[in-house]
Amino acid sequence: MQSTTHVYEIRPRKDKRGADLISDALPFGRLRYGEPDAISNAIGYAIHRSRSHDAVIRVYGKAGNVIETHEHAGDFKEWLANCVWHFEPNKKPPGGET
DSSP: OOOOEEEEEEEEOTTSSSEEEEOTTSTTSEEEEOSSSHHHHHHHHHHHHTTTSEEEEEEEOTTSOEEEEEEEOOOHHHHHHHHHHHHOTTSOOTTOOO
């Protein structure tokens, strides 16, 4: 099985109101994020969207240069186990002791 790596770009908006998350992996190609946490929200969404795929997230500055790079190894099973305990602390995971 061949692994697909999702590539995301986070670029400041030309109107200076936040950032755009751009990728072929997104259903519409681009998402807009407003201030004040535009970049961290875009990174979080990209990681969530690629939870079963490897991902490379590049953050670009105003001059068009890469200022940050984040790499994420997709592991849906690990993410799912953490999600169950995080969002439902009183519920036992499937197959857990009762």
